[in-house]
Amino acid sequence: MKKQWWKEKVVYQIYPKSFKDSNGDGIGDLKGILEKLPYLKNLGIDMVWLSPVYQSPFIDQGYDISDYYKISEVFGTMEDFDTLLAEAKKLGIGIVMDLVINHCSSEHEWFQKALKDPYGEYAGYFYFEKGKDGNPPSNYRSYFGGSAWEKVPGTDLYYLHMFAKEQPDLNWENPKVKKELFDMINWWLDKGIAGFRIDAIINIKKDVNFPSYEPDGPDGMCACTAMVERVDGIGELLGELKRETFAKRDTFTVGEVFNLKEGALEEFVGENGYFSSMFDFAPHMLTEGQNGWYDTREVTFLEWKKTIIQSQMECQGKAFLSNIIENHDEPRGASRYLPEYAQNPDGIKMLGCVSVLLRGIPFIYQGQEIGMTNCQMDSIEDYDDIDTYHQYREAREAGLSDKEALEACYRFSRDNARTPMQWDAGENAGFTKGTPWLRVNENYRMVNVADQEKDPGSVLHFYRKLIALRKSEEWKNVFVYGEFLPLFEEDESLFAYARTDGEKKAVILANFGKEEMTVKFSENLGKVLLANMYRPQQINAREVVLEPCEVLVCQVCE
Numbered sequence: 001m002k003k004q005w006w007k008e009k010v011v012y013q014i015y016p017k018s019f020k021d022s023n024g025d026g027i028g029d030l031k032g033i034l035e036k037l038p039y040l041k042n043l044g045i046d047m048v049w050l051s052p053v054y055q056s057p058f059i060d061q062g063y064d065i066s067d068y069y070k071i072s073e074v075f076g077t078m079e080d081f082d083t084l085l086a087e088a089k090k091l092g093i094g095i096v097m098d099l100v101i102n103h104c105s106s107e108h109e110w111f112q113k114a115l116k117d118p119y120g121e122y123a124g125y126f127y128f129e130k131g132k133d134g135n136p137p138s139n140y141r142s143y144f145g146g147s148a149w150e151k152v153p154g155t156d157l158y159y160l161h162m163f164a165k166e167q168p169d170l171n172w173e174n175p176k177v178k179k180e181l182f183d184m185i186n187w188w189l190d191k192g193i194a195g196f197r198i199d200a201i202i203n204i205k206k207d208v209n210f211p212s213y214e215p216d217g218p219d220g221m222c223a224c225t226a227m228v229e230r231v232d233g234i235g236e237l238l239g240e241l242k243r244e245t246f247a248k249r250d251t252f253t254v255g256e257v258f259n260l261k262e263g264a265l266e267e268f269v270g271e272n273g274y275f276s277s278m279f280d281f282a283p284h285m286l287t288e289g290q291n292g293w294y295d296t297r298e299v300t301f302l303e304w305k306k307t308i309i310q311s312q313m314e315c316q317g318k319a320f321l322s323n324i325i326e327n328h329d330e331p332r333g334a335s336r337y338l339p340e341y342a343q344n345p346d347g348i349k350m351l352g353c354v355s356v357l358l359r360g361i362p363f364i365y366q367g368q369e370i371g372m373t374n375c376q377m378d379s380i381e382d383y384d385d386i387d388t389y390h391q392y393r394e395a396r397e398a399g400l401s402d403k404e405a406l407e408a409c410y411r412f413s414r415d416n417a418r419t420p421m422q423w424d425a426g427e428n429a430g431f432t433k434g435t436p437w438l439r440v441n442e443n444y445r446m447v448n449v450a451d452q453e454k455d456p457g458s459v460l461h462f463y464r465k466l467i468a469l470r471k472s473e474e475w476k477n478v479f480v481y482g483e484f485l486p487l488f489e490e491d492e493s494l495f496a497y498a499r500t501d502g503e504k505k506a507v508i509l510a511n512f513g514k515e516e517m518t519v520k521f522s523e524n525l526g527k528v529l530l531a532n533m534y535r536p537q538q539i540n541a542r543e544v545v546l547e548p549c550e551v552l553v554c555q556v557c558e
């Protein structure tokens with residue numbers, strides 16, 4: 001595949017509220033991020049994706065934007081942003097902004113104007129629709145529970161919100177809306193940002209007839225994704241979006257795409273796709289049950305591994321996916337994908353290694369590089385996430401006790417990944433001098449950056465070596481552009497694959513099992529490139545014994 005600058009990058013996701021607080025108000029901010037740039041540089045990071053830092057009432061933690069041209073005062077000023085951008089650039093780090101354009105905040109001036117004049121120009125920026133026989137226009141359930149339609153006060157109209165009612169959906173059929181959004185995107189690109197992570201983008205195309213569908217739950221509603229999955233024509237919108245903005249420069253874009261239609265991969269992220277890349281959510285979707293967090297499915301190691309392999313094979317030679325083990329919406333990978341006996345530094349390194357060396361762009365979520373884990377809360381009041389409240393309520397309504405519902409939240413709450421970054425063993429994990437907006441995970445005394453800096457055997461040091469290997473002159477071509485070859489696919493505890501550029505070849509072997517295992521090859525295992533347990537520099541054999549939780553990356557020769 002064509003060599004492109006962004007294919008060689010390693011990206012770090014920052015959740016600004018929880019990264020580093022510089023002024024003691026308990027909330028992370030831009031100056032805090034600025035302070036930690038050298039840390040990111042040291043880790044080997046090339047691009048930083050900032051979850052939203054725009055002006056927002058924070059109903060959905062900034063994914064409800066009330067002014068796309070302003071920085072939230074919680075995070076600082078536009079001057080702080082410009083400084084961050086410039087300083088990052090000096091270190092060779094690009095800034096990727098979060099682009100939330102399916103919806104805005106109900107406090108955005110467009111929506112406020114629409115409410116004042118529900119039949120006027122600004123109502124046309126949204127979907128203001130007549131109800132049917134005293135009911136909403138259709139039976140869609142929003143992502144955060146309840147109807148996706150909310151009454152426009154003083155009228156018989158409803159407005160559409162696929163997410164919270166404070167997040168009205170923007171009308172992409174209206175050319176004025178598109179123009180406003182494209183201008184805004186270009187304004188940010190003019191500043192010199194590296195690109196965008198594009199939020200919930202699959203939702204922008206609506207079937208404007210808003211047909212009701214077969215209910216999929218006792219509430220008589222159906223998930224609003226029923227419409228998203230059936231409607232055609234998103235391609236025209238995304239093509240236009242690209243043409244009017246990203247294509248004019250060499251912008252990096254990564255789409256948050258769920259519910260992609262079969263066969264649409266290349267159209268979306270092929271060589272001439274709408275986006276540079278999109279996240280591979282396939283392994284994360286596996287746990288999804290019918291009714292939310294309280295009835296998720298058990299997923300076996302084999303199923304999880306095969307799903308990743310399948311994604312890898314599907315995009316081979318066609319596209320570059322972005323690989324994650326966690327993000328701000330997902331539980332911590334260390335708590336989710338490792339069996340209990342592997343939830344230790346060795347296991348965490350193993351998981352990181354198999355993820356970062358996959359074909360595609362590695363995204364590392366803040367705290368992943370030190371092995372942060374899910375956080376147990378004592379009560380639902382300890383949480384600060386709209387989706388967690390909704391999932392907790394659902395669980396209680398389904399008859400679960402408070403304890404059981406909290407257990408489900410402990411496994412799947414979005415706040416698991418949103419607890420403050422653990423910088424040191426001091427008060428509040430060194431995140432803030434004030435009171436943190438969300439509880440710090442108790443394990444910060446054991447799991448924190450400062451201690452790991454001092455320990456060459458730590459998860460943090462391993463991640464540095466891992467990223468350095470991927471980017472090294474010697475191996476870059478293999479790990480970035482090389483082919484992905486699955487190995488021992490049916491094995492129930494070994495995760496193994498090879499990467500090769502036709503000249504050099506490396507294998508990644510990871511023992512997710514409880515017992516040691518012997519792995520036999522037809523080729524010779526040579527130079528050890530990376531290991532999480534003791535290994536000599538060369539193996540020089542056709543077989544190797546792996547301890548439980550051991551990962552080994554080594555060169556193979558004929």
Ligand code: TEU
Binds near residue numbers: 063064256
């Ligand atoms: O998430 C979009 C999304 O599709 C949701 O289903 C998401 O997976 C959610 O976590 C369900 O539990 C994006 C953002 O990543 C998320 O943080 C926002 O809340 C959402 O869009 C609305 O902007």
Ligand code: CA
Binds near residue numbers: 022024026027028029
């Ligand atoms: Ca602050």
